[in-house]
Amino acid sequence: xxxxNSGRSIFERILATEQQDPxxxxxxxxxxxxxxxxxxxAKFWLPSADYSSSSSSSSxxxxxxxxxxxxxxxxxxxxxxxxxxxxxxMTKRQAAMVLCLALALFVWVAPPPSAWRRRVVHITLPQPxxxxxxxLQPLSPSKAQKNAPDPLKWLEKNSNNKYSVTTGxxxxxxxxxxxSQKPRAALISLVRNSELPGxxxxxxxxxxxxxxxxxxxxxxxxxxxxxxxxxxxxxxxTSAKCYYEVLPNEHWSLPDWVDEGRFMNSLEYLGAIxxxxxxMISYRHMCRWNSGFFYKHPRLKEFDWYWRVEPDVHFFCDIxxxxxxxxxxxxxxxxxxxxxxxxxxSFPSLWSRTxxxxxxxxxxxxxxxxxxxxxxxxxxxxYNNCQFFSNFEVGDLxxxxxxxxxxxxxxxxxxxxxxxxxxxxxxxxTLSVAxxxxxxxxxxxxxxxxxxxINRHCPPHSxxxxxxxxxxxxxxxxxLVPLESPQKKPDDxxxxxxxxxxxxNKKEGWNMEGEKLFGGDGYHGYQLTGLEEL
Numbered sequence: 001x002x003x004x005n006s007g008r009s010i011f012e013r014i015l016a017t018e019q020q021d022p023x024x025x026x027x028x029x030x031x032x033x034x035x036x037x038x039x040x041x042a043k044f045w046l047p048s049a050d051y052s053s054s055s056s057s058s059s060x061x062x063x064x065x066x067x068x069x070x071x072x073x074x075x076x077x078x079x080x081x082x083x084x085x086x087x088x089x090m091t092k093r094q095a096a097m098v099l100c101l102a103l104a105l106f107v108w109v110a111p112p113p114s115a116w117r118r119r120v121v122h123i124t125l126p127q128p129x130x131x132x133x134x135x136l137q138p139l140s141p142s143k144a145q146k147n148a149p150d151p152l153k154w155l156e157k158n159s160n161n162k163y164s165v166t167t168g169x170x171x172x173x174x175x176x177x178x179x180s181q182k183p184r185a186a187l188i189s190l191v192r193n194s195e196l197p198g199x200x201x202x203x204x205x206x207x208x209x210x211x212x213x214x215x216x217x218x219x220x221x222x223x224x225x226x227x228x229x230x231x232x233x234x235x236x237x238t239s240a241k242c243y244y245e246v247l248p249n250e251h252w253s254l255p256d257w258v259d260e261g262r263f264m265n266s267l268e269y270l271g272a273i274x275x276x277x278x279x280m281i282s283y284r285h286m287c288r289w290n291s292g293f294f295y296k297h298p299r300l301k302e303f304d305w306y307w308r309v310e311p312d313v314h315f316f317c318d319i320x321x322x323x324x325x326x327x328x329x330x331x332x333x334x335x336x337x338x339x340x341x342x343x344x345x346s347f348p349s350l351w352s353r354t355x356x357x358x359x360x361x362x363x364x365x366x367x368x369x370x371x372x373x374x375x376x377x378x379x380x381x382x383y384n385n386c387q388f389f390s391n392f393e394v395g396d397l398x399x400x401x402x403x404x405x406x407x408x409x410x411x412x413x414x415x416x417x418x419x420x421x422x423x424x425x426x427x428x429x430t431l432s433v434a435x436x437x438x439x440x441x442x443x444x445x446x447x448x449x450x451x452x453x454i455n456r457h458c459p460p461h462s463x464x465x466x467x468x469x470x471x472x473x474x475x476x477x478x479x480l481v482p483l484e485s486p487q488k489k490p491d492d493x494x495x496x497x498x499x500x501x502x503x504x505n506k507k508e509g510w511n512m513e514g515e516k517l518f519g520g521d522g523y524h525g526y527q528l529t530g531l532e533e534l
Contacts (some may be wrong), residue, residue, distance in 0.1 A: 019120075021076065022304070024189075036498060047178065064435065069319050072236040074267075083481070098469035104281035106486045111231060120264055121339060123495075124237075126259045131192070132203060134446040134447040134459045134460075134462070135151060135152050135155070135446070135447075136444050136446050136499060137151070137440075137444075137499075138370075138400065138439050138440075138444075138498055139499065139500035139501035140501045141249050144514070146405065147482070148440075149329060149330040149331055150303050150330075151326070151330045151332075151443070153255055154326060154329055154330055155321060156361075158318055158321055158322070158325065158326070158329075158384045159320050159321045161213055161320050161321070162321070162322075163182075163214070163322040164213035164214060164322075164327055165214060165215045166211060176370065182325075183304060183305050183322075183324040183325055183327075183328050184303045184304045184305065185216050185303060185304065185305035185306065185307070185324035186216055186217045186218070186219045186223065186300070186306055186307075187206070187211065187216055187217070187218050187219070187306075187307050187309050188218075188220075188294065188300070188306050188307070188308055188309070189202075189218070189219070189220050189221070189308070189309045189310065189311070190221045190222070190286065190289065190290065190294070191220055191221070191222065191311055191333075192222055192223075192224075192230075193222070193224075193226060193227050193230050195311040196229070196233055196234075198311030198312035199220075199234070199311040200233060200234070200237060200311075200313055201311075201312060201313075201314075202309055202310065202312065202313045202314075202315075202416075203218070203234065203237045203238065203309075204237060205313075205314060205315040205316075206309060206315050207237060207238050209315050209316075209317060209318050209319055210319040210323070211238065211314070211408055212238075212239070213238060214287050214322055214324075215239065216240060216307075217240050217241040217242065218238060218240060218241070218242045218243070219242075219243045219245060219299055219300070220234065220242070220243065220244050220245065221245050221246075221247055221297065222244070222245070222246060222247065223246070223247050223252045223282075223285075224246065225244075225246055226244040230244075231244060234489075243299055245297060245299045247289065247293075247297070248297075251289055251293040251296075252285045252289060253285070253415075254419065255413070255419075257416065258416050258419045258420075259416075259420075262416075262419075262420055263419040263420065265337070266278075266419065266420050266421065266422075266469075267279050267280075267281065268423055268531045270345070270346075273345060273375065273484075274482055274484060275343060275345050275346050275422060275531070276343060276346070276480070276482075277422075278346070278422050283422075284418055284419055284422065286531045287418055287422070287423060287424050287425050288413070288418040288423075290308075290390065290408075290425035291409060291412075291413075291418070291423070291424075291425040291428045291429070292409035292413060292428075294306075295397045295400040295401055296401075300397060303397060304328075304396065304397055304398055305324045305327060305394070305395070305396060305397060306394070306397055307323065307324075307393075307394045308390070308391065308392065308394075308395075310391040310392075310452060312452075312453075313391065313450065313451060314449075314450065314451040314452075314453045314456075315393070315448070315449065315450060316449030316450070316451070316467050317447065317448060317449035317458075317459065317462060317465050317466035317467075317468070318459060318465040318466075319448060320465070323335075323394060323445075324394075326443075326504045327394060327396075327443070328398065330443075331436065332396070332441050332443045333395065333396045333399045333433060333437045333440060333441045333443070333444070334388070334393065334396070334399070334433045334440070334441070334442050335393065335395065335397050335442070335443040335444075335445050336388035336389065336390075336392065336393055336442070336443075336444060336445065337389065337392040337444075337445045337446075337448055337457055338389035338392065338450075338455060338457050338476055338495075339386060339388055339389070339444075339475045339492075339494040339495040339498050340386070340387065340389055340455065340477055340478070340479065340480060340494055340495075341384075341385055341386060341387075341477055341478045341481050341489065341494055342385050342386075342387045342424065342426060342427055342480055342481070343362065343385075343480055343481050343482065343485055343487070344385045344481075344485065344487040345485060345487070346421065346422040346423070346424055347422065347423050347424065347427060348421060349421060350373070350383065350412070350417065350421075350423060350427060350428075350431075351382055351383035351431075353411065353412055353415055353417065354383070354408075354412075354431055354435075356411075357407075357408055357411045357412075358435070360411075361404075361407060364403070364404035364407065364408070364435070364436060365435050365436070366436050366438060367441075368438040368439070369434060369435050369436065369437070369438065369439075370434065370438075370439045371434050371435065373434075373497040373498050373500065374386055374430070374431070374434055374497075375385070376488070376490050376491075378488075378490075378491065379488055379490075380384070383427075383431075384490040384494075384497075385427070385487065386430070386490070386494035386497065386498075387424075387426040387427045387429075387430045387494070388426060388429060388430045388433075389426060389452070389455065389476075390424075390426040390429050390430075391424050391426075391452050392445075392448075392450050392452065393429065394443075399439070400437070404432075404435075404436040405432050405436060408428075408431075408432055408435070408436075409428070409432075411525065412428065420519050443519050444495075444498075444499075446459055447459050447462070448504065449462070449466045449467075451468075454476075454479050455467070455479055455480070456471060456476070457475065457476065458470050458471045459469055460530065460532075461533065471526070471528045471530075472530050472531060473493070473495055473496065473503070473526075473529060473530030474493040474495070474496070474523055474526075474530075477493040477494060477523060478521075479494075491512070492504055493523055496526070502528065503526070503528060504526075505527045505528070506526060506527065507526070507527055510525035511525070512525065
């Protein structure tokens with residue numbers, strides 16, 4: 001090799017520097033240059049190496065291994081995920097069987113895919129200082145009983161979705177079903193094929209806020225068969241069972257004892273004076289069926305509890321406990337959400353017929369019944385037309401099947417009031433439970449946000465679980481009574497008369513007539529509005 005003097009001197013200095021660098025002796029690999037493979041890219045691989053000083057032959061072999069291709073990764077084996085002690089005594093086939101059994105157990109215990117699809121992550125906000133259960137119990141004249149259930153304690157113990165259909169509860173129910181004792185209950189709806197869009201709205205909201213966690217079946221009733229579109233749409237909204245039932249003809253037709261001419265005159269008259277849906281024949285059938293036939297349907301024989309759901313309603317709040325367990329465990333017979341005034345022109349003879357029934361069958365009236373809140377002392381003690389708004393109601397089917405309620409319904413039905421007038425299921429259910437059930441067994445679901453048409457209820461201090469603006473206690477008192485109705489309103493709102501006690505206290509110096517003189521309605525003088533912290 002011919003090297004000039006200047007080039008030689010530079011080359012010698014480089015060699016001298018390499019000899020002085022201790023790293024060059026310890027790791028000659030660090031100064032290697034990659035060899036080009038057949039492809040245009042160089043392949044690098046850093047094997048585990050011994051950095052101790054070695055002979056030139058070992059360095060040569062190391063540098064050769066440095067430029068080799070990467071190792072091919074080993075095949076996946078289920079034994080990799082098994083403890084080393086067990087792995088030494090287990091074959092690959094045995095390990096695969098163990099993993100398959102574990103996967104089968106997971107599939108058996110895990111919720112169904114439909115539940116995964118509806119799973120929503122909830123952001124929990126700080127709880128307010130007030131009671132989260134919004135319990136308002138009436139001042140009942142009933143005598144306190146030993147070992148009587150305490151609804152508030154039940155809610156404190158069994159809320160937070162304790163009985164929701166989760167992985168743990170499914171496994172427990174499958175192993176020890178007798179310990180679970182889930183109530184025999186169902187969500188029921190009287191609905192037509194044409195009302196499908198409205199029903200879908202109601203189902204979506206109730207499923208989201210409650211039933212997706214508890215999986216109670218839906219039972220739909222109709223006076224004609226449901227079509228395939230209705231069935232498919234409703235089944236797509238829930239992972240619970242759905243039943244589709246047609247009403248017997250005798251439950252949706254004019255009874256033999258009703259004079260058809262008189263009935264047609266009633267339709268014309270009530271329609272002319274503006275009574276709500278007073279001209280509709282189907283509405284009369286509906287009120288009669290909801291009053292005394294729904295609990296007789298063969299499909300409901302296997303159930304003890306029901307929750308009535310109407311089309312085109314709204315549910316605003318998360319409900320974090322099993323409503324049916326609450327009713328059963330606390331010995332409740334009837335639950336409502338609104339207690340409001342009805343149009344008295346719909347049922348002018350209802351109270352006189354009820355009073356004649358009480359005189360004929362005093363043995364059916366419960367000794368702890370409280371009818372005082374339904375009677376107006378300033379109107380000859382007549383019925384004040386307050387009612388539990390029955391399009392939201394949770395009830396005990398066995399109560400309605402009982403002798404007292406059955407006798408009362410038959411008494412009213414034989415009088416023709418559903419067709420000669422427009423008896424409604426709401427006032428009939430209200431009078432029935434007031435006569436035959438202690439007040440302590442009637443429950444105000446104040447914690448459930450709900451809306452039907454113009455009537456809306458939203459609990460206060462519940463922004464962490466409700467998507468509605470809180471309403472005062474008397475929000476819906478007379479919304480169902482048209483301005484043209486001449487009926488006399490009671491001195492106090494319906495819900496306050498039901499609750500009694502401090503809910504009836506008025507502000508000092510206030511009087512109803514004075515408020516009306518200044519354009520008020522006469523119902524804004526209460527000390528408590530219902531929005532206060534309890």
